[in-house]
Amino acid sequence: MLELRSVSYRYAGYRRLALDRVDLTVADGEIVGLVGPNEGGKSTLCLVAAGLAPGSIGGVLTGAVLLDGESLAGRPTHELAGQVGIVFADPASQRSGIAGTVFEEVAIGPINLGLPVDDTVARVRGALAALGIEDLALCAPDRLSGGQSQLVALASILAMRPRHLVLDEPTAELDPExxxxxxxxxxxxxxxxxxxxxxxxxxxxxxSLGARLVAIDGGRIVPAEGAAA
Ligand SMILES: Nc1ncnc2c1ncn2[C@@H]1O[C@H](COP(=O)(O)OP(=O)(O)OP(=O)(O)O)[C@@H](O)[C@H]1O
Ligand SMILES: [Mg+2]
Incomplete structure (x- = not known):
């Protein structure tokens, strides 16, 4: 379960609150769809929920972000990676740049967890299979279409087997297929x-995912009815 309790956040060097007393719970197995206008705070909420803000990018947070009841505050990124994964809209920005094949790219996370080779291979195969991209395993990661790249980015995250997944416009670059x-x-x-x-x-x-809709505007959670699909 992912919980934000009265979370306010401002980016480093800014006075304005990008998130203003946000309360949000995503239960295990639940899909919450975050909607709202441009600049409403969706991406910021994603960064905060995944522990990247303030953890990696700085800024000031008040309130609490909890994963299965435990606060994210002060936990190192590598420790968080096995618990909460984040996927962004732009696949190129998520590539390691050091892997020669898709298989190696997806293996980087599990290898960094220090898993035995057998487990790493099983995780990579499982992640590729879950997305139906086993046939890309030997392709060069920088030679894929945008859609394929995004699937590889998602596979890289799935290989970490996080129990919480945050996705910021994951299909923005994908074709219908x-x-x-x-x-x-x-x-x-x-x-x-x-x-x-x-x-x-x-x-x-x-x-089509049956997501519960939550709307954010001006950094505040607002009623989703008007925003409902
Ligand atoms: N890196 C940053 N530094 C400072 N302010 C930022 C930063 N990123 C976003 N903001 C500000 O935070 C507020 C929320 O922006 P955010 O990107 O979270 O909105 P969004 O709902 O994701 O918008 P979009 O639909 O355009 O993706 C905006 O006022 C924005 O200008
Ligand atoms: Mg955004």
């Missing part, structure tokens, strides 16, 4: 008990 693959993968992930928070302009995707 890629979007379907991601949608299926997200639905089956939710069935395994993973908590999913998805910021997304594409209401169709959220509707």
């Amino acid at each position: 890629g979007r379907r693959l991601v949608e299926d993968a997200l639905a089956s992930l939710a069935r395994t008990g993973t908590a999913l928070l998805i910021a997304e302009h594409d209401r169709q995707l959220l509707a």
Whole structure:
């Protein structure tokens, strides 16, 4: 379970609150769709929920972000990675740049966890299979289409087997075929008990996933009715 309790956040060097007393709970196996206007605070909430803000990018946070009841505050990024994964809209920004093949790219996370080779291979195969991209295993990561790249980024996160997944417009760069693959993968992930928070302009995707909609505007949670798909 992912919980934000009265979370306020400001970016480093800014006075204005980007998040203002946000309360949000994503239960195990639940899909929450985060909607709202541009600059509303969706991406900021994603960064905060994944512990990157303030953990990696700084800024000031008050309130509490809890994973299964435990605060994220002060926990190192490598420790968080096995518990909460984040996927962004731009696949290129998520590539390591050091892997020669998709298989190696997806293996980087598990290798960094110090897992035995057998476990690493099983995780990579499982992540590729979950997204239907086993046939990309030997491709060069920088030679894929945008949609394929995004699936590889998602596979890299799935290989860490996080129980919470935060996705910031994960289908923005995908064609309809890629979007379907991601949608299926997200639905089956939710069935395994993973908590999913998805910021997304594409209401169709959220509707077909059966997501509970939460709207954010001006950094505050607002009623979702008007914003409902
Ligand atoms: N790195 C940053 N530094 C300072 N302010 C930022 C930063 N990123 C976002 N903001 C500000 O925080 C507020 C919320 O922006 P955010 O990107 O979270 O909105 P969003 O809902 O994701 O918008 P979009 O739909 O355009 O992706 C905006 O006022 C924005 O200008
Ligand atoms: Mg955004």
